[in-house]
Amino acid sequence: MDDIDKKILALLQKDCTLPATEIASRVGLSATPCWRRIQKLEEEKFIRSRVALLDSVKLNVDVTAFIAVRTNQHNRAWLDKFEKAVSDMDEVVDFFRLSGDIDYLIRVALPNIKAYDAFYKRLIEKVDMSDVNCMFAMETIKSTTELPLHYAETKLR
Structure with a gap:
């Protein structure tokens, strides 16, 4: 690089x-x-894929919800079940395992609160969680897919 x-x-x-x-x-x-x-x-996988960025408003999925999940299940079987359940849901656009008080953070794109409620009900049918907290984005101030490149190591070719 x-x-x-x-x-x-x-x-x-x-x-x-x-x-x-x-x-x-x-x-x-x-x-x-x-x-x-x-x-x-x-x-060398510096470029993972080439994609098109779509307009969430025109596609009627302009409600962004952040779902913070806590669990008391810290075992491989539960994790595998949870990862599969969440990964298979089309509304999920980001899914992270975290350190700290929150175990997982899920970002979903939805058309409205009713759709969130349906998503939530499907999620809790599939996996037991001890605490689920949802926050809705009121405004997007910055959102980018561009990674900062100044941290990439520079080496002579």
Whole structure:
């Protein structure tokens, strides 16, 4: 990973549809070496996938709920069941295991409170939890898929 790779990744994070020739021009390379770098970044899994970011309002899923879960079940069988149940629910867009007072945090995208209630009922049917607390986002102040690249180690090629 060098500074040119970081520049390539920064451009791709903003718009993964940019042609290699355009990326090459912006980072000061010719097209072929730039394309090779992009392929290597993909092979080495720095680039996990290329996706389209969709508009939640137009798709009627503009209610964001954060669900904090505590459990008294700290065993592999419960964890496997919980991970499968949550991962299989389409509304779930982020799912984290945490340190601290909260064991898990789930972010869901829904059209309304009624849909959250239906989601909640499906979730508690599948898995026992000791405490579930939901918070609804009132406003999105910042949301990005772009990772900070200044922490990536720079090495000579």
